[in-house]
Amino acid sequence: MTLPALFIAHGSPMMALEDNEYTRFLEQLGRELPTPRGIAVFSAHWDDPDQRLTEDAEHGTMHDFYGFPEEMYQITYPAKGSVELAAQIRERFSANNLHAKAVTGRGLDHGIWVILRKMYPDANIPVVALSVDSKRSPREQYSIGRMLSDLREEGILIIGSGGLVHNLRMVHKSDEPDAWAAAFDEWIAEQLSEWNLHNLFAYDKKAPHASDAVPSYGREHFVPLFYAMGAADNGRKAKRLFQSYQYGSLSLNCWSFE
Structure with missing residues (x-):
């Protein structure tokens, strides 16, 4: 059983309580995919210069956000x-000369549990969380994802969790997308449809409105795209499964890579 790699926008933490088109899509996606043996998630909310991954038998739930309704802090x-899956991931990193440090006791951040709670509400699939490094080059991020590509053939679902347009300083009350945000997303879609790594790796210079869509202080939300793509380097086929917006410029999108 070979699973796709996915890029999933995790949106606002409030998505955990919302019932809308996107949350229903995620629920349906979890039902339609073959049941994974395990899940490995590169999370935008774990940005570290060293490659890290969780090596816990049990996970806590991180409430790594502020100013939300009290109900949010009660969600688990x-x-x-999976110590076994963590070891398999470390072996592949080591074989490619990437030093990875296993950590315990971190818990799952909201970039992970918000989407998984929609997709797999029974929480019955083991999860390994992985850090991203927003200061690495896109080529390096892609290559790290590629190190794990064969795990997809073993029933492991690899996810990059972030947001292609994620500039919280430019959000507003309308859910109608700002023209600049839609233009950036469509440029990305065009490059993905052709697997144009040359352009994608230079998105910050080539894509329209790149500095607004991916601000220097929010690059960690964009880069999980490259980790997820790398995990499907052997197939290089991209399919957009969902696209919508919240707050004018918060892009809610899901891409499948095979």
């Missing part, structure tokens, strides 16, 4: 970890 997602 009691997914188990």
Whole structure:
């Protein structure tokens, strides 16, 4: 069973409580995909210069956000970890001369549990969380994802969790997309449809409105795209499964790579 790699926008933490077109899409996606043996998530909310991954048998639930309704802080997602899967990931990193540090006790950040709670509400699939490094080059990020590509053939679902347009300083009340945000997303879509790594790796210079869509202080939300793409380097086929917006410029999108 070979699973796709996915890029999934995790949106606002409030998505955990919302019932809308996007949350229903995620629920349906979880039902339609073959049941994974395990899930490995590169999260925008774990940005570290060193490659890190969780090595827990059990996960806590991180409430790594502020100013939200009290109900948000009562939500738990009691997914188990997998020491075995963590070891398999470390072996592949080591074989490619990437030093990875296993950590325990971190828990799952909201970039992970918000989407998994929609896709797999029973929390019955083991999860390994992985850090991203927003200061690495896109080529390096892609190559790290590629190190794990064969795990997809073993029933492991690899996810990059972030947001292609994620500039919280430019959001507003309308859910109608700002023209600049839509233009950036469509440029990305065109490059993905052709797997044009040359342009994608230079998105900051080539894409329209790149500095607004991916501000220097929010690059960590964009880069999980490259980790997820790298995990499907052997197939190089991209399919957009969903696209919408919240707050004018918060892009809610899901891409499948095979």
